[in-house]
Amino acid sequence: MTSARILPLFAAGFTLFLMIDLLRRHQLREKYAILWLLVSVSVLVIAVFPGVLANAARLTGVQTPSNLLFFIAALVLLVVCVQLSWEVSRLEDETRALAEEVAILRLDAEKGRFQPPARE
């Protein structure tokens, strides 16, 4: 085996191992893990069978196979970034809603402490 094949093999194996370990220890939610598992499996396939990449490049009319790889990698990263921005926006909305709730609850609690509500 040439050293050019060992590097991607190592990278793919490492990501796969990391993802499965994070999942096992409940450190990663399924929805994120599935994407990275797919990515690491694809890299593993390409590392073991480099012919797949060459064939895909020929089919899509890309002259240099590695350019196809870079293109796909950029695309995947773009999608991941957009998804993370979306998730962060949602989290911001949710923490804001929580802060509002806490403020209202605090007022209610303080009202209860200082002036007991009139009972009928």
Place this chain on the structure above:
Amino acid sequence: MTGPGVQRSALAIVPALNERRSVGLVVQSLLRDAPSVDVLVVDDGSTDGTGAVAAAAGALVLTLPYNLGVGGAMRAGFKYALRSGYAAAVQVDADGQHDAAAVPALLSALASADIVIGARFAGEGEYAVTGMRRGAMRLLAATLSRALRTELTDVTSGFRACNREAMTLFARHYPVEYLGDTVEALLIASRAGLKVAQVPVVMKPRLHGTSTQGTLRSTLYLGRASIALSLAFIRRWPHDEVADVNSHEARQEAR
């Protein structure tokens, strides 16, 4: 676990999202047909006044500030039940599909199991489920019956009773991702060493509106549930951790 000891008998946890038209009837029938049970409705960001209707009908209401999904709502309900010292909890849907009169039977079956499923297709009544979803349900039931070494006919039923062990597990680990939550919860329970049993029940059609599971969702159901199940298999659950500690101690002693 801190908090008060076990004082109260059972709590019915009713997850509800925009069920104004049926939640009142569900609460009333629970109070009537299962009088020993307190009722907690978890209003998950409804916009139709579900919480107010439930409170007027006599339920305790937990109002979540935004939608957490059924799994998140159930975790909140289990936490509340644990902290308030209930010995058992039973999940009852707000759409009227679950028969309140079956609640006592589910609870008494907890004498010999940690989790009791109110199951359709177990001889009682008929309940029409169509095409793809029915097939998926059969396959999942067969898979889980094998994994849990118990005959289970309806693993997607949300009608379940839990004892305190199961509540403690679920308050932390109830699946929140809608990937087949009801199915995954059973696998988690069995991995944690809990015993699952079922009691045949009649299930009624929804009182109003439509299920959150449309045709597309039904079709995706099997795939999502399989992913959830494979993940539950590779994950570590409390039982594994206990087993690990034990084997660690055994190793220490052997030295």
